[in-house]
Amino acid sequence: MASLTGMFRKNTLPRSFWPLAALTLLAVGLSIYRLVVGLGPTTNMSDHYPWGIWITVDLFLIPIAGAAFTVSLISFFFGYEDYRTVLRPAVVAGFLGYAVVGILLFLDIGRWPQFYNIFAPGYINLHSFLEEISLCVTLYVIILTLEVLPIFLERTKWEKNIRWIERGIYIVAGTGILLSTLHQSSLGSMFLLMTHKLHPLWYTPALPVLFFLQAGYTGLGATAIAITLIWRSKGLPVNRLLVRRIGQAMGINLLLYVFLKIGDWMGAGEIPLLLKPDAFGWIAWLELGIGILVPLAILFTRFVRHSQGPFWAGVFAIMGTFINRLVITWVGLAEPSPLPYFPSWIEILITVGLVAGAFLVYDRIIYAFRLLPEKPETRQ
Amino acid sequence: MSINRRDFLKVAGVAAGSALLPNLTVRAAPAAAADESIGMLYDATICVGCNACTNACRDWNGTDPEPDERGTYDAPKELSADTWTMIQLYQGEGEYSFVKRQCMHCIDPACVSGCPVQALEKTADGPVTYDAERCIGCRYCMYACPFHVPRFEWDAVIPVIAKCTLCADRLSQGIGGPNCAEWCPTGALVWGKRANLVAEAESRIAAEPDRYVDYIYGKEDAGGTSVLYLSGVSFDKIGFENLGARPIPELSEGTANIVLPGIILGGPIVLGLIRWVAKRGGWEESWPV
Numbered sequence: 285m286a287s288l289t290g291m292f293r294k295n296t297l298p299r300s301f302w303p304l305a306a307l308t309l310l311a312v313g314l315s316i317y318r319l320v321v322g323l324g325p326t327t328n329m330s331d332h333y334p335w336g337i338w339i340t341v342d343l344f345l346i347p348i349a350g351a352a353f354t355v356s357l358i359s360f361f362f363g364y365e366d367y368r369t370v371l372r373p374a375v376v377a378g379f380l381g382y383a384v385v386g387i388l389l390f391l392d393i394g395r396w397p398q399f400y401n402i403f404a405p406g407y408i409n410l411h412s413f414l415e416e417i418s419l420c421v422t423l424y425v426i427i428l429t430l431e432v433l434p435i436f437l438e439r440t441k442w443e444k445n446i447r448w449i450e451r452g453i454y455i456v457a458g459t460g461i462l463l464s465t466l467h468q469s470s471l472g473s474m475f476l477l478m479t480h481k482l483h484p485l486w487y488t489p490a491l492p493v494l495f496f497l498q499a500g501y502t503g504l505g506a507t508a509i510a511i512t513l514i515w516r517s518k519g520l521p522v523n524r525l526l527v528r529r530i531g532q533a534m535g536i537n538l539l540l541y542v543f544l545k546i547g548d549w550m551g552a553g554e555i556p557l558l559l560k561p562d563a564f565g566w567i568a569w570l571e572l573g574i575g576i577l578v579p580l581a582i583l584f585t586r587f588v589r590h591s592q593g594p595f596w597a598g599v600f601a602i603m604g605t606f607i608n609r610l611v612i613t614w615v616g617l618a619e620p621s622p623l624p625y626f627p628s629w630i631e632i633l634i635t636v637g638l639v640a641g642a643f644l645v646y647d648r649i650i651y652a653f654r655l656l657p658e659k660p661e662t663r664q
Numbered sequence: 665m666s667i668n669r670r671d672f673l674k675v676a677g678v679a680a681g682s683a684l685l686p687n688l689t690v691r692a693a694p695a696a697a698a699d700e701s702i703g704m705l706y707d708a709t710i711c712v713g714c715n716a717c718t719n720a721c722r723d724w725n726g727t728d729p730e731p732d733e734r735g736t737y738d739a740p741k742e743l744s745a746d747t748w749t750m751i752q753l754y755q756g757e758g759e760y761s762f763v764k765r766q767c768m769h770c771i772d773p774a775c776v777s778g779c780p781v782q783a784l785e786k787t788a789d790g791p792v793t794y795d796a797e798r799c800i801g802c803r804y805c806m807y808a809c810p811f812h813v814p815r816f817e818w819d820a821v822i823p824v825i826a827k828c829t830l831c832a833d834r835l836s837q838g839i840g841g842p843n844c845a846e847w848c849p850t851g852a853l854v855w856g857k858r859a860n861l862v863a864e865a866e867s868r869i870a871a872e873p874d875r876y877v878d879y880i881y882g883k884e885d886a887g888g889t890s891v892l893y894l895s896g897v898s899f900d901k902i903g904f905e906n907l908g909a910r911p912i913p914e915l916s917e918g919t920a921n922i923v924l925p926g927i928i929l930g931g932p933i934v935l936g937l938i939r940w941v942a943k944r945g946g947w948e949e950s951w952p953v
Contacts, residue, residue, distance in 0.1 A: 322820055360939075394801025411920055414804045415780030465931060466927050
């Protein structure tokens with residue numbers, strides 16, 4: 285635990301620590317303010333835009349935090365051994381991602397003092413995909429806690445108390461994968477009730493499958509980005525074969541996604557909507573181009589072998605996922621309204637601050653615990 | 665290429681090898697029961713826009729008026745947490761019509777289907793009611809409702825969802841019908857058993873076919889609603905979309921019935937198969953790796 289005590293010693297802190305800490309503290313203060321005074325004075329949401337930037341960010345962070353799910357699936361069940369080096373960082377990142385989502389959801393619900401109603405047996409409505417998401421995400425956070433505990437308790441006196449997690453890791457990881465499959469797809473299913481509200485280019489009965497596949501490639505893209513950035517910054521040698529493998533897995537997901545998406549457009553006779561020169565037509569092309577075609581062009585050509593190929597494919601795919609979730613939760617879902625919605629500065633600062641906090645904590649966890657492979661020169 | 669979306673999804677579904685499990689829960693068929701429950705019929709050709717209904721609603725439910733800029737008249741522009749019903753004016757070329765807004769009290773409501781904590785309920789009497797003790801304030805009902813009806817008390821610290829209750833309390837206590845219908849001075853708004861209201865609407869159209877658009881909005885729209893509308897101008901002009909005759913929750917609940925048991929029962933088998941086929945590893949026998 286020597287490293288833990290040194291976690292906040294001045295000379296170990298990165299230069300970004302204090303700005304990130306300031307943003308986080310501000311967000312904590314504003315979050316308390318929001319809970320005390322209500323949603324009206326603090327957000328720009330209205331009867332015409334009952335959901336704002338927090339929901340958009342939730343629906344964007346969940347597929348990114350899905351990295352924990354995809355990497356667990358590939359390493360534990362597909363059995364690719366070289367994924368083990370990214371398993372720990374992915375699981376911890378997933379844990380922090382879901383923590384941010386959980387806090388944002390708590391701030392978002394109006395009647396937060398009785399949030400626990402979503403767990404009350406007589407209240408649960410299993411026909412509601414929102415209920416299913418609430419239950420799955422809560423259970424999944426418990427599973428992620430079980431998965432990260434052994435990392436945090438490694439080489440401590442509690443290590444022997446959690447041997448059962450290590451022995452049952454297949455059941456723990458398997459349960460996490462099933463819960464992820466459920467809630468990642470259910471995020472899409474949630475919009476099945478909005479037949480007459482969501483723009484037809486995005487509304488389809490195939491939403492759950494599209495969201496699931498999108499979570500697959502977005503999580504893998506995030507993993508490719510993380511390896512490239514973190515490994516570089518810590519001076520670790522990047523396993524290029526692994527990065528290429530991640531890129532290829534991402535490519536397969538993307539291919540299935542684009543096949544389903546375009547096939548669905550054709551099946552529904554919506555191609556003319558794509559060719560209409562209105563804002564939604566342009567956004568659909570932007571999403572398709574940036575989020576799918578560019579990554580595919582990288583991943584299915586020789587660029588996938590370039591050391592930064594999968595990194596850039598990940599960057600573009602995540603941008604596409606952001607556009608997709610932005611349209612589905614906000615732009616394409618607008619109620620007839622005289623007033624446009626734009627998030628208030630409090631909504632923005634809370635979002636930015638919580639994400640900053642996640643980065644800050646992640647950096648300190650990397651410092652204090654064995655998350656990354658050891659440097660070759662320090663290996664004993 | 666003449667495949668439609670349904671066919672494509674079928675083919676894609678089979679190709680993906682998705683196992684379609686039989687629906688574990690059976691959807692109730694509430695339409696027949698709804699005919700015996702209470703509803704309202706609003707005839708836009710009779711309404712004179714006097715707003716007696718709005719005031720009757722405020723009277724019974726204790727909501728605050730929303731005055732105009734000069735503060736001389738209750739003049740809500742649209743439904744809000746304080747205004748559960750109101751009259752709007754449609755003006756077109758050579759025609760105009762009033763239209764009353766309130767909850768349609770769907771027979772198979774999307775808000776009830778979406779609510780995670782069963783705070784919204786379609787009661788046997790007819791109304792769709794709301795229970796703040798259950799509600800967590802997620803606002804999913806506001807997006808689920810195809811009629812843009814549920815409203816949120818944005819300015820409250822712990823807000824509630826607000827909408828017309830069809831005066832469920834008056835109905836259950838036998839006080840009378842919805843207060844707005846009781847106070848309508850022209851007979852544009854009447855209440856009663858839904859089956860009788862449908863019959864009444866049909867006979868009005870039959871008696872004066874020139875007066876009406878030959879359509880009873882709510883009879884079958886979105887699976888049917890307990891509040892029915894007659895109009896002299898086409899319904900899209902007074903803000904009623906063509907929602908089709910199927911209940912809104914059908915696709916969502918049908919998907920839930922397949923996805924939930926499918927993944928919970930089929931998931932472990934698929935994971936086991938993947939592991940068995942892959943037959944790699946052995947390195948990950950202990951966690952953390």
